[in-house]
Amino acid sequence: MARWEPGARERLVVAAVDLFTEQGYDDTTVAEIAARAGVTRSTFFRHFTDKREVLVAGQETLSRLLAEGIAQAPEGVGPLDAVAAGLARAADEMGPLNRELGPRLKAAVAASSELQERDALKSVGLAAAMRTALIERGIEDPSAHLAAEIGLLAFKRGYAAWCGQDRRDDDGLAPHMLAALDELRTAATLLR
Structure with missing residues (x-):
């Protein structure tokens, strides 16, 4: 060895x-x-x-990247635009290996209650990192909390779409996450 x-x-x-x-x-x-x-x-x-x-290899790095992107978003943008910057920053660091492992990892998690629990904790950690970064930008709770949760959902939906795409497709992850965020933004307007 x-x-x-x-x-x-x-x-x-x-x-x-x-x-x-x-x-x-x-x-x-x-x-x-x-x-x-x-x-x-x-x-x-x-x-x-x-x-x-x-299962959570890279979670700390991912949380840091999301927070950095939010912190580096242009001054004066709203919470969801700051989250979009965080998603784009994190997506830039995810490559072919992440895409290749996605479906297999999803199957492994689905088959194990212990992994499902750990995956849920990972989600909580990612949302918390985004929420903290938003609060540091001066966004008040509950807006920061809600934007972070929407960002987490956009991350998950975008990642699932990216992993499910034709492997010959060279689209990066960011367009998928940002499209998911736009869909959620539109859906949120219908919740009144």
């Missing part, structure tokens, strides 16, 4: 998602994930505390 090869974290994520899809989350061990990724168990534990944490 190659202990110090670059890309170990990424390989661990791919190996885990593959194994979760093939044999189920409960029947997959850390040792199997490490072996599939070509690393040792101790390398696995340098990157993740347990196999459930593989």
Whole structure:
């Protein structure tokens, strides 16, 4: 096993998602994930505390990117326009591997109540990061909270649409997220 090869974290994520899809989350061990990724168990534990944490690989980075985009939005824009800037910033960092893993990860989560719980916590964390960034821009609650939740829904809908597209399609993730945000913005006007 190659202990110090670059890309170990990424390989661990791919190996885990593959194994979760093939044999189920409960029947997959850390040792199997490490072996599939070509690393040792101790390398696995340098990157993740347990196999459930593989699901949220990159959550901190994603939260940071969303918050940075919101903070960098032009002065004076409304909460949803600031959220759009956050979504675009995060989308710029998501590439082919994210797109490839999306459907398999969704299937693994759907098959495991433990992963569903962890995925729900991830969603809470992403919404909280956006809400905090909006409040730091001077947006009052509940507007910041509502805009963050709409942003989270736009993220999920846009990501699902992007992952479901023809793989030869070179569209990035941002257009899908921004289209989802526009749909939700329109839908919100009908809630009166």
